[in-house]
Amino acid sequence: LYLGTRKGKGGLLPPGPRGFPIVGSGLQINNAEPWVTFSKWGVKYGGLVYCRAFGQGLFIVNSERVAHELLDKRSSNYSDRTFAKALDVFGWEWNPGFLGYNDTWRTSRRIFHLSLNQDAVRQFRPMQMNRAHRLLCDLLDDPNEFEKYYREHSASIILSATYGHDTTKNDELVSLIETSVAWIVKFGTPLWMGMMDAFPFIARVPKAFFGIGVKEMIEDCRWHMEQMVKVPYQRTLAYMAEGDHKPSIVANALRKEIHQPVSEYFEWCVSGAAGAAYSAGADTTYTTLQVFTMLMVLHPDVQRRAHEQIDSAVGFDRLPTFEDRGSLPLIDAILRETLRWSPAVRVNIPHGVTDDDVYDGYFIPKGTNIVVNIWGIFHDEGRYENHMQFNPDRFLDSKGHLTEDDSHMLAFGFGRRICAGRHLAEATLWSAISCILAAFEFSRAIDQNGNEVDINPKWTVGLTNCPTEFKCSITPREGCKARVEEARLAAYGHRASA
Numbered sequence: 001l002y003l004g005t006r007k008g009k010g011g012l013l014p015p016g017p018r019g020f021p022i023v024g025s026g027l028q029i030n031n032a033e034p035w036v037t038f039s040k041w042g043v044k045y046g047g048l049v050y051c052r053a054f055g056q057g058l059f060i061v062n063s064e065r066v067a068h069e070l071l072d073k074r075s076s077n078y079s080d081r082t083f084a085k086a087l088d089v090f091g092w093e094w095n096p097g098f099l100g101y102n103d104t105w106r107t108s109r110r111i112f113h114l115s116l117n118q119d120a121v122r123q124f125r126p127m128q129m130n131r132a133h134r135l136l137c138d139l140l141d142d143p144n145e146f147e148k149y150y151r152e153h154s155a156s157i158i159l160s161a162t163y164g165h166d167t168t169k170n171d172e173l174v175s176l177i178e179t180s181v182a183w184i185v186k187f188g189t190p191l192w193m194g195m196m197d198a199f200p201f202i203a204r205v206p207k208a209f210f211g212i213g214v215k216e217m218i219e220d221c222r223w224h225m226e227q228m229v230k231v232p233y234q235r236t237l238a239y240m241a242e243g244d245h246k247p248s249i250v251a252n253a254l255r256k257e258i259h260q261p262v263s264e265y266f267e268w269c270v271s272g273a274a275g276a277a278y279s280a281g282a283d284t285t286y287t288t289l290q291v292f293t294m295l296m297v298l299h300p301d302v303q304r305r306a307h308e309q310i311d312s313a314v315g316f317d318r319l320p321t322f323e324d325r326g327s328l329p330l331i332d333a334i335l336r337e338t339l340r341w342s343p344a345v346r347v348n349i350p351h352g353v354t355d356d357d358v359y360d361g362y363f364i365p366k367g368t369n370i371v372v373n374i375w376g377i378f379h380d381e382g383r384y385e386n387h388m389q390f391n392p393d394r395f396l397d398s399k400g401h402l403t404e405d406d407s408h409m410l411a412f413g414f415g416r417r418i419c420a421g422r423h424l425a426e427a428t429l430w431s432a433i434s435c436i437l438a439a440f441e442f443s444r445a446i447d448q449n450g451n452e453v454d455i456n457p458k459w460t461v462g463l464t465n466c467p468t469e470f471k472c473s474i475t476p477r478e479g480c481k482a483r484v485e486e487a488r489l490a491a492y493g494h495r496a497s498a
């Protein structure tokens with residue numbers, strides 16, 4: 001049995017699996033479900049596991065305490081993205097989510113902070129409510145297409161908050177960016193990151209070589225990356241030139257006087273930050289809405305209680321607004337439990353170590369990566385009893401008030417690298433979920449023979465893990481049509497055409 005006996009140059013390394021020559025334990029990590037491998041290792045080796053993957057040292061954190069100790073409390077040492085250089089080959093060098101711990105990354109975080117800090121995000125509330133109302137109209141008109149509408153909704157909010165762009169049906173910007181983001185989601189897994197870091201020649205393997213074609217995929221990816229950063233950014237410059245004053249991350253940054261005159265470098269940072277906001281925010285928000293929908297179908301009891309709370313706090317004449325949030329604790333509890341039960345990002349983006357460190361007697365060398373198994377932490381039976389059960393009451397006290405437990409925020413990552421859009425995301429999700437629950441009821445779909453259709457989602461593989469292609473029935477609640485028609489009038493300026 002190997003338990004913590006391996007020694008690094010600077011001391012004892014934490015326990016972990018013994019790997020094979022060259023690839024280390026890289027191929028033992030399940031690429032589709034890495035959190036499963038990490039959780040198994042967590043049970044066997046503990047909260048901090050060490051392995052080598054493709055020639056690189058990798059630390060896996062399976063414990064909330066260790067994650068806080070290292071990534072939050074010692075964040076100045078654990079905020080690099082050491083693998084990031086290898087990813088430049090994908091054309092992501094503009095993406096602050098993958099930048100090292102350097103000045104360009106700091107500038108990007110300042111750009112985000114300006115528009116997305118807890119107070120600043122309030123400027124987007126009217127837009128978020130407007131998009132939630134549009135979503136209700138879409139669901140009322142064609143509930144079977146909920147997946148498509150969730151995508152459009154998430155995209156629309158991010159594009160507005162980032163570029164001040166008001167999306168239309170079949171918006172060309174949305175389709176350009178969606179295709180580009182699909183590349184990031186595909187290549188953003190620990191396996192791809194590890195392989196590109198260790199064996200950069202893989203990027204040059206053409207299709208002619210046994211049909212593998214990494215080279216062609218990378219060329220396509222690079223083209224999309226360039227377009228997704230340039231095209232919408234230019235659009236915002238045009239809006240600004242026309243005197244459009246909608247708030248957005250790009251416009252707010254460019255208008256901020258301390259950066260006048262705007263340098264080419266600063267523009268590069270702004271356009272990169274904007275591209276990152278979309279790529280990091282659209283898929284994660286959509287994923288959370290999909291998980292929420294699946295959970296509502298599976299838990300009619302929770303849904304009924306949510307309906308009752310909304311009806312009693314908001315009434316039947318209008319839809320919830322942000323001002324109602326305090327009187328709808330169950331909606332917040334549902335949101336928190338949804339993020340816990342299936343976080344959109346189950347395995348965190350690796351944090352790089354800047355300097356050698358020692359933790360709990362173990363040596364952590366500089367240049368290695370720390371990966372947090374977010375799913376594993378959320379499914380720690382010692383912390384969350386009956387962890388597989390969806391139970392929003394975990395976040396409520398005996399009087400039904402929200403508790404102080406905000407551990408769902410772990411879904412947004414750690415330390416200085418914590419998700420830059422978390423306040424925006426929370427508000428987007430809250431407005432969508434509260435409005436949807438006010439207006440609709442979810443249940444299992446019924447097939448042609450009158451039988452209930454099982455929920456067997458396909459889960460996507462990549463940086464995010466999303467349930468898709470499942471069927472459910474979304475029906476308007478009593479009195480809902482009138483409320484949605486009011487929302488349509490407010491959102492579009494007209495009622496439904498006959």
Ligand code: HEM
Pocket residue numbers: 096097098109158276277278280281282284285288343344345348349350411412413414415416417418419420421422424425
């Ligand atoms: C449910 C929605 C979301 C979830 C679950 C989520 C989760 C995450 C996670 C886990 C990280 C990695 C943090 C780390 O390395 O420790 C991250 C990073 C990031 N997120 Fe989000 N995110 C969401 C929505 C958004 C939105 C709406 C935006 C932008 C408007 C956004 C922008 C970013 C950016 C820019 C980063 C990179 C931060 C950095 O490396 O400094 N995210 N997010």
